[in-house]
Amino acid sequence: MTNLTDLTVAEIRDGFRAGDFSAREVAEAFNANVAAAKALNAFIVETPEKALEAADAADRAKAAGETLGALAGVPIGMKDLFCTEGVQTTAASHMLEGFTPTYESTVSKKLWDAGAGMLGKLNLDQFAMGSSNETSYFGNVISPWRRGGGDNAALAPGGSSGGSSSAIAARLCPAATGTDTGGSIRQPAAFTGISGIKPTYGRCSRWGIVAFASSLDQAGPMARTVRDNAILLETMSGFDPKDSTSLDLPVPQWEANLSSDLKGKKVGIPKEYRPDGLNAEIAALWDRGIEWLKDAGAEVVEVSLPHTKYALPTYYIIAPAEASSNLARYDGVRYGQRDLPDGAGLQDMYAATRALGFGPEVKRRIMIGTYVLSAGFYDAYYTQAQKVRALISRDFEQAFDKVDLLLTPTAPSASFTLGEKQADPLAMYLNDVFTVPASLAGLPAMAVPGGLDSQGLPLGLQIIGKPMDEQSVLNAGLAIEERAGFTARPEKWW
Template sequence: MTNLTDLGVAAIRDGVKAGEFTAVEVAEAFNANVAAAQDALNAFIVATPEAAIEAAKATDAKRAAGEDLGRMGGVPIGMKDLFATFDVQTTAASHILEGFKPQYESTVSQNLWNAGAGMLGKLNLDQFAMGSSNETSHFGNVVSPWRKQGSNAPLAPGGSSGGSSAAVAARLAPAATGTDTGGSIRQPAAFTGITGIKPTYGRCSRWGVVAFASSLDQAGPMARDTRDCAIMLGAMAGFDPKDATSLDMPVPDWEALLSSDLSGKTVGIPREYRMDGMDAEIVALWDQGVAWLKDAGAKVVDISLPHTKYALPTYYIIAPAEASSNLARYDGVRYGLRDLPEGANLQDMYAATRAAGFGDEVKRRILIGTYVLSAGFYDAYYTQAQKVRTLISQDFAKAFEQCDVILAPTTPTPAFALGENVDDPLSMYLNDVFSVPASLAGLPAMSVPAGLSKDGLPLGLQIIGKAFDEEGVLNAGLALEQRAQFTASPDKWW
């Protein structure tokens, strides 16, 4: 029998439905991989093997009774530890929430369980999703399953969804949830040779997802390929009256709509994304991507996104500002950590709890956010950033008058070594240079693995689409995937 952990979402779902293997056999195989890799990769904060088996048994019972198994029937997945899961620890990888067990379920995770998926565990991430390397987690950094050729130096799996990307790449899960605020699905997907899509802002409910920056945060799937992402996104998405920013729109059957024929479609190439000092391998892969999309029938045009150079500074004003507001709720009063020094008053408790509970990067962003929202600087920074955000959105709107989707690199470099950028926040922030603009505009965007660097590390290409056009993004991604024929996987060293 095929090694079950080499199968993706579609293959597992179809195999269980056809009776080629049971859902319990699949769950047991992945549970074993999770346990075997934990010490080396640290991808999970909490493993939930019993939950995976329980969901699998329910799927097998449905099949025996001739009932519908659901869109994700028999598929065990990893859940980023930003999604509230009923009675299972939910921490956002922060000490301040350690031990917190929600008595409710996030809408996205509930949608997945309703579709027949099971939970292998809660995946590690950068603390409160703030980071690009998974080195800010209170529970220790995730290690990428990839290695440079001829080197054993541990590499970053990307961030913030680094546990998700490492788990899928290392065959610990066929798919995982991620969240993307400024690139946190796409960048880790590119670093680990998997596929991930950030849908249009509002397509997936934010209810029950620990908030970082509320006008930017968006959940999405991370999986082996485009089809698996289409299946999982269909299960995750949908209108939610509990989320005021949720889109009240029907959810298309993106899997059924998949087509790699791009005849009649136009692909835009943003000239501003060709930046000084770009890695030559990234440039070459981008050019190869253009050729692949032409081969799929698309016409290619140059476009301009003139405010691109302001996207990163704009993001690093707006996101910390929203974070400083959202994280004010962590005060040691209602839940999570409480640090109460002897003889302390309420203000002392707040200060001690936050000092002990938040990591350095989270504190840095709270400080930045509080500064830009303060009375003397609100108009100079925050108001200006919101105006520039509008201009960036308008750039995309004008560009989409000329094209259907945009092709760009996902990241400026391949994966870097753990510790390489940890003392240089600006270098770390530059990892998001190609992913942030689509987030500011709320547009759907995905990363597809498209090649290997000279050191044998994965490189990704990014497709950005019009609002609500996940179909166009997925189809262009499928066209790239079929031509790139990316089948590389990390050599097992763990």
């Protein structure tokens, strides 16, 4: 018999409809995998009953001959940054421990309305700040991957959507939601050998997602195949009048229009993404990616994005600045933790509550953000960064006058050992060097696995597209997926 937890979203959807298995069987199989994978620490809250509830509803609907939702019978994981009504939502912070929203985020609601069931709330870097999932108050998420040769060192699943990437790679869920502010979908996808797409800024509503940096935050799906990403993204996207930055555009039929034939497409290779000292295995994979796209019919040319080297510093001004303000609401008054030392006044309560509730990386970013916005420094830091951001965006515009897509590596290295980069925040920040520029410009970008490095760890390629052109990004992703033939999976040790 088929192992249900090895199926893709498309296979589960179609098999359920064909009557090959019931939705309940699928939910039970994934629930069992979740329950058996505590060692990965991918979930903050497990909700097997929610998964079963949705599965039973799907089974009943099918039995009654009712129209089935696009995701009927499919259980998924929900990053714990999405507010879920009645289910604790923490952003992996002590600050929000015990917070039970009385509302459902737009994106998660769309998924439930389409018939998906929730397996649980996935661990992440605290307030989505991190690239290794080591900043969660609820403990590190462990990657299911290990280096070959008996090296049992615990590896980072990437971040901030590390619970999502680890759970999908370990077959705890066929797909999950992620959010991406500077690479938080793409980098963990690359680290764990799965795919994930950050759509154009404004495609997915931000309403009900705990905010990190408003002008950068964007939700997206993570799954093992490009097709599964297309399926989920169709459900997650769409205009939301409750989000002023939401794009008022119809949702394209990305899945139906998937095609790996890239004839007539021009793909740019940004030369600034190949700095001296680029990891040789990454460089080699990139070259293979170029060949695969050529093989699919695309014309490949070199392009220049001259302000690339300024993207990370720009990001590390804008994102902390927005975060310092977005996180001001966590003050111990209306929800979440409160620390009220004896005799403390209101302002003392704030300072004590925030010292207790936020982890070190969150504090660091709030302080940087506060500093760059403070009197006398605003123009030198923030205004300058927004100007450079405009230049970075213009670089992309000019490149897209000549090409339809860009191909780059997703991350500068494979996954690293937990703890390896903890001591040096800057070294950690550099992980996002290839993903941050597209975030700053709001462009759709996708990570797809390309192969394994010499240590047996996955490496990913990134495709960046024009605004609103997720279709071309998905199509190129599919072309790579078909040619890379990535079937490797972590050997179960947990």
